[in-house]
Amino acid sequence: MTAFAPEVVDAVLRHMNDDHTDDNLLIARAFVDPSADASTMTGFDGDGGVWEVTTGGTARTASVAWPAGPISERAEVRREIVALYDEACAVLGVEPRSHDR
Template sequence: MSTPFTPAAVQAIKSHMNDDHPDDALIIVRGLGGRPEATTAVTSDVDAEGIEFTVDGGERVRVPWGETLTERSQVRMAVVRLYRDACEKLGIPARGQH
């Protein structure tokens, strides 16, 4: 899997997701990752094609962006899109701006 992101950028993205958006990650895994019964999701990797989570302490679940990202600045909108798509699929209301 290719990545346009430096290791430092990947670490920053993972830290931000895990520190500030753990509930959003779980919604993404439940709605788009094929694990509706998941109880935890930790962001474990990110690259140009998608985002990966460690679910319930072990299994890795990868969710594609739906497009190839070429810049770090695209990650935020891609995550928000996944979150909103997952909320829609799960039938739950999405929060406002992230």
């Protein structure tokens, strides 16, 4: 398992939890619990992302593996989160948005 530097983890979590709250919820509903009410990304490593998923007022921590398998480079984190988002949209029948920067 690859651990990323704390400043990398903090930057990704800040971005996901400030700018992509809807994506966090889609990922949680697709891969953790279809009835999730809320989801916050709380961490990640080379094996996958970690979310706190709330359903009916009860929160739990859930890990979701990266679609392409383990990663070790910072640049791969965005690719894998985007892939999770795209897979979540496919699972839930939601039209994904463009990933232009």
